[in-house]
Amino acid sequence: MSAARPLPRNSDLPGALAEARARYAAARPASAEQHRLAAAVLPGGNTRSVLAYTPFPTAMARGADCRLWDLDGHEYVDLCGEYTAGLFGHSEPRIHEALRQALANGISLAAVGQAEQRLAAILCARFASMERVRFTNSGTEANLIAVMAARAFTGRPALLAFRGGYHGGVLSFPLAGSSPLALPVPTVLADYNDLDGAVSAIREHAATLGAVIIEPMLGSGGCIPARPEFLAALREETAAAGIPLIFDEVMTSRMAAGGWQARLGLVPDLTTLGKYVAGGMSFGAFGGGRDIMDQFAGPLTHAGTFNNNALSMAAGCVAMGEVFGPEAAEALFARGEALRARLNGLCAAAGVEMGFTGLGSMMTVQFRAGPIDRPAAPTPAEEGLRELFFFDMMEAGLYLARRGMVALSLPVGEAETERFADAVAEFIAIREPLLKRQAHPA
Known part of the structure; x- marks a missing residue:
């Protein structure tokens, strides 16, 4: 300078x-x-x-x-921090050592292991909304499966989302028009931080809404926080209508040990997380109450070769268990x-x-x-x-x-x-x- x-x-x-x-x-x-x-x-x-x-x-x-x-x-x-995924920087020695050890023990074992249970236990202990959790390869996947799980649980097809929201490449909602890559799910759109408009939309479409998804702060939409009273109203209205509320905390979960939801004192039905949780590896997670999540112990299947890959699981245990407390x-x-x-x-x-x-x-x-x-x-x-x-x-x-x-x-x-x-x-x-x-x- x-x-x-x-x-x-x-x-x-x-x-x-x-x-x-x-x-x-x-x-x-x-x-x-x-x-x-x-x-x-x-x-x-x-x-x-x-x-x-x-x-x-x-x-x-x-x-x-x-x-x-x-x-x-x-x-x-x-100062980009890999768009929040690079929370630990480029050379955190404890994460590097965990990755080295994981590589030495074999990359793809085609089996369950101890690390995935350890990481799941860490996350369930930290996030009040998570009684059960499953892993994916990205925040996009986490949001996709969370939305589908909510729709399966309710038996209702539609999704309520917010203009300017981004939940992955196939779950983005531009301010004008629509994305040609958008997931073909019936979608109702509301304006961010418009309490009256969102409440009206939930009430009007309650019979067909299978989920409401929101970023507690818009990320790619300009780092615009949701007003606490706006999120509280969403929680109240969705609970009254029996509609699962999904907090996309892929970015905002870094705001406290238990995510932004912990600071607000709000508990959504489902929470989604992203790559920083696994030290920056390819990773995502979605979790919530047993009623919704236990569908994956029965009627719902959720596959993915690298959902529990050795590198992400090892790095995540150290990242969330030791470094980012x-x-x-x-x-x-x-x-x-x-x-x-x-x-x-x-x-x-x-x-x-x-x-x-x-x-x-x-x-x-x-x-x-x-x-x-x-x-x-x-x-x-x-x-x-x-x-x-x-x-x-x-x-x-x-x-x-x-x-x-x-x-x-x-x-x-x-x-x-x-x-x-x-x-x-x-x-x-x-x-x-x-x-x-x-x-x-x-």
Whole structure:
């Protein structure tokens, strides 16, 4: 970071973006070449759409702790945290040792083992909603099977979900229209944080609703938390109608030892979890009360070669049993809360239309006036500013999601959060002409 206040750069957004893209591309010839090679064999040059952006994505070569190095040798502080899956960073020694031992004992044993029972016991003890749990290979799978289990249990076909919600590649609900890859399940959509609208939808469709699914905080939808009274109303209405309520805590379960539901004091019927639970391995889980879950001991079958794979089970026992306990969860939550408050303080002091939404260790930069309680289609100016923020952070040696999301990992400490705050302050100073001059609520 520069010692003196930097001068504003490019007072028009198109010019600023053109310059930022050019600087980005010029500094990364190896990533450009890698993208060229990949585009010949992978549609769009990738196999994971969230990692695609113009002019080409940075290709990473390796990681350690909370650091990344790209093919061109640039070093970054990793603030993306693998979109929350990388909670433990890149080199947690206890997880690495668990994986080494698991590899030494054989990868695919085609049998049950001790580790899966141990991990299941850990999760059932931590999450109040889980009397029984089953494992999958991703959060997407966990949400899919949870929805299907709820529909089987109730005998009702429909799902109520929320616009802007993301529960996996085939369970996403865009603000406008629908995803062509969406699971063909009859779906009723409601607006996030619209208490009256959601209650009305549940009551109107109660006879056909087999499940209600919600992220307690929208993840890809902009790190927008659900209001506690909104979630409490969903719990009350679904219970009254006999509709299973699913909390997708793939992301928010990191907010406390027992997930965000523990902080709220709410117990859903089913909870879904994702990859960080297994130390970042390919993993998902869904669990709930015996009445719903014991269907898998009888009429429902749930197969999957790698549901109990040796690597994920071994890593999960250590990750959740040793590394990410209640004390670590509390410390991470507090660190994120303090960082977001500081960033919003910088924005408010500068009087710019910019701020950060989120909970705990997850946050997303926003370029519109608050308060923000539901997702909205970004304007071209908002999208341009978010892209510019991404490129400026990359130039400062800070790697975050292209959409402006940050997910802190456990190795991210005071030095790294200080560096990010300094970079945000510099962004505000440099890009001040592009940011509307009005107060932004913290």
